[in-house]
Amino acid sequence: MKFNKEELDIIRLECTHYENDRAASIEALKIIQKRQGWVSDDAIKLVSQVLHISESDVEGIATFYNQIFRQPVGKYIVRYCDSNVCYINGCEQIQQTLESSLGIKIGNTTQDNKFTLLPTCCMGLCDKSPVLMIDKKIYSCIVPSDIMQILRSY
Structure with a gap:
């Protein structure tokens, strides 16, 4: 390089x-x-x-810095907040749904290199938790049933 x-x-x-x-x-x-x-x-x-x-x-x-990637990532970075507030409000279900919908575990990238799934400690939107961010677009107050529709839009 x-x-x-x-x-x-x-x-x-x-x-x-x-x-x-x-x-x-x-x-x-x-x-x-x-x-x-x-x-x-x-x-x-x-x-x-x-x-x-x-x-x-x-x-x-x-x-x-968690915004610097030391390995190849997908076209879209999918981050879900796993802070205490998001945890209380169901981020575990969000994580599980993301993993099953994308067919990958945390830190991995889909085979088509479209999505990389990463946890984020806090997005500062505790009043709107649980929160999901894809690239720079934030989705708040999400429930597992929202995830497929969100992913399809990408």
Whole structure:
């Protein structure tokens, strides 16, 4: 993997907005993820070289943030909230229905690479729980019977 000139220019511009290159690494990772859909080991190495920080620092940053994917993901990221409030309001049934509807377990991607299923600690919508998010669209107060119709819309 190599950065093209445009990507390098964007990463270098981002560096000017931060006190140090380590702080800019998250933006560099997001640029790569937008391009290839996830952040590979080669991408970690390239960010390290471009920003002059250690690979282990870049890896630590990449694995800390749950919006940075370290393995290929589906076209749509399906997140369900598993916080305490959503748990009380039935997120276990939502999880089970998602797993059976998609034919995958948490953390996996469907065979057609369409959906990846991930839990999320909190979406900040406790008053509307249980909550499901597909990419940036939020579905609130969902019940298991809503899930097939939601998935079909994708």
